[in-house]
Amino acid sequence: MADTLFEVTEENLDTGMRGIPVGYCVTSFVDPQKGLHYCGMPLRDIAHLEPVEVIYLLYHGKIGTQEEITTFFADLTKRCCCSDLVVKQIYALPRVGHPMKLFSAALLILEMHEKTGNYRTDCLNVIAKLPHLVACIINHHAGWGETPKPNFALGYIAAFTEMLQAPEKGPAIEEAFKLFNILHYDHGGGNLSAFVGKTVASGLEDLFGSLSAGMCALAGPRHGSANQNTLEFVKEVYEEVGENPQSEAIEELIRKRLKNKQLVAGFGHAVLRVEDPRATVQYAFVKKNFPDHPLVKVALLLREAGPKVLKENPKIANPYPNVDAISGTLLTASGFPYPEYYTVLFGLSRCVGIAIQIVYERLEAREGKGTPIVRPKFFYKERG
Numbered sequence: 358m359a360d361t362l363f364e365v366t367e368e369n370l371d372t373g374m375r376g377i378p379v380g381y382c383v384t385s386f387v388d389p390q391k392g393l394h395y396c397g398m399p400l401r402d403i404a405h406l407e408p409v410e411v412i413y414l415l416y417h418g419k420i421g422t423q424e425e426i427t428t429f430f431a432d433l434t435k436r437c438c439c440s441d442l443v444v445k446q447i448y449a450l451p452r453v454g455h456p457m458k459l460f461s462a463a464l465l466i467l468e469m470h471e472k473t474g475n476y477r478t479d480c481l482n483v484i485a486k487l488p489h490l491v492a493c494i495i496n497h498h499a500g501w502g503e504t505p506k507p508n509f510a511l512g513y514i515a516a517f518t519e520m521l522q523a524p525e526k527g528p529a530i531e532e533a534f535k536l537f538n539i540l541h542y543d544h545g546g547g548n549l550s551a552f553v554g555k556t557v558a559s560g561l562e563d564l565f566g567s568l569s570a571g572m573c574a575l576a577g578p579r580h581g582s583a584n585q586n587t588l589e590f591v592k593e594v595y596e597e598v599g600e601n602p603q604s605e606a607i608e609e610l611i612r613k614r615l616k617n618k619q620l621v622a623g624f625g626h627a628v629l630r631v632e633d634p635r636a637t638v639q640y641a642f643v644k645k646n647f648p649d650h651p652l653v654k655v656a657l658l659l660r661e662a663g664p665k666v667l668k669e670n671p672k673i674a675n676p677y678p679n680v681d682a683i684s685g686t687l688l689t690a691s692g693f694p695y696p697e698y699y700t701v702l703f704g705l706s707r708c709v710g711i712a713i714q715i716v717y718e719r720l721e722a723r724e725g726k727g728t729p730i731v732r733p734k735f736f737y738k739e740r741g
Contacts (some may be wrong), residue, residue, distance in 0.1 A: 380546060383717050384546075384710055385543040387545050391726055395414055400540065405510065409433070409512070413425065415542060415715055420571065435485075444504065451597040455700075459494045461569045461572045462488075468563060468566060471486075479504060487572065488507055489520065491702075496522050496626030501522035512539050528694065529691045530691045532691075536639065536687075541680075543707070543714075544707075548580075549577075549579075550571040554571030564712060567711075568708050573651060575707060576700060584680075584684045588689065590658065590700070591655050591685070594610060604654060604662055605721045607658045608666055622682075626679045633680045636660075636682050636684075639683045640683055642687060643651045643657075644692075647690040653690050656686045660678050663682075
């Protein structure tokens with residue numbers, strides 16, 4: 358370990374524990390210069406794989422052989438269908454509010470009817486059932502009708518794509534969903550949704566309740582719904598600069614927003630000091646597939662102009678695009694123009710990493726004893 362000691366000072370208090378070591382993560386880490394790694398492998402090097410291959414890597418800690426992947430996916434296929442009772446009760450949930458609320462509720466419904474109580478078994482079950490569960494949530498919330506049974510013979514995300522009953526699905530949507538899914542599986546042990554899920558599990562809550570809490574954490578605008586907010590920002594820029602924007606106009610717009618203390622969404626990262634490699638992969642995808650899409654044009658100009666302007670402020674540590682800078686634009690251009698479901702798609706992916714991290718903390722950490730209940734120390738302070 359490079360850092361064996363960490364002295365907590367008063368400057369570390371009330372900072373969200375940012376940068377304070379609290380444990381180990383066996384699935385992923387973020388390097389400030391090289392970005393996100395899954396099990397030691399740079400994500401940009403494996404983003405082209407099939408989702409099940411990457412899930413196998415995260416679950417087992419190594420790249421699987423073709424035989425191992427086939428066996429693993431056959432096991433997931435046996436588990437992939439939510440019961441009719443679970444589906445019926447998801448469809449009985451209210452359709453008001455953000456669909457992330459339905460996601461959290463649906464995980465609790467799944468727990469009530471299909472929990473085994475074994476973290477490892479429930480982890481595999483929930484990973485397998487997520488495509489069906491999330492398709493039901495989106496179809497119900499959007500009013501798109503009944504959800505067909507999952508056909509995993511098509512593939513993990515291909516089955517999910519087929520189950521969605523959206524009236525608009527572009528020809529590149531399956532590839533876009535695959536890429537989005539892989540890029541969002543995990544992000545170290547301290548991202549809010551993973552940390553919340555593991556914190557709840559530290560009290561010996563079951564996997565489903567812990568994931569439900571994690572999805573409540575993901576729902577916030579500082580975390581999972583940032584992709585929605587950034588897409589809205591890109592749309593606002595498009596409305597202001599028009600169909601044939603120039604770099605100079607984008608730069609001026611950013612300066613104007615900064616001067617007016619308005620949000621410039623999609624830039625900055627807590628750890629990275631370079632462009633987020635997850636964004637780099639997505640930029641390549643949209644440039645290849647949708648170079649003439651108006652929002653893609655704006656997003657690509659923002660990619661160039663944003664860092665140039667933000668670097669003018671020495672207080673900004675990372676002026677580069679993050680994953681949210683392009684993900685919403687990618688999904689829209691790919692033929693899924695329903696931003697209210699982008700955070701749900703994020704959750705479909707992130708539940709995989711959180712579930713696997715919970716298995717480690719409950720069954721493997723501290724030589725199998727598991728981590729203790731999370732109980733950080735807070736100092737009393739008088740207000741006023």
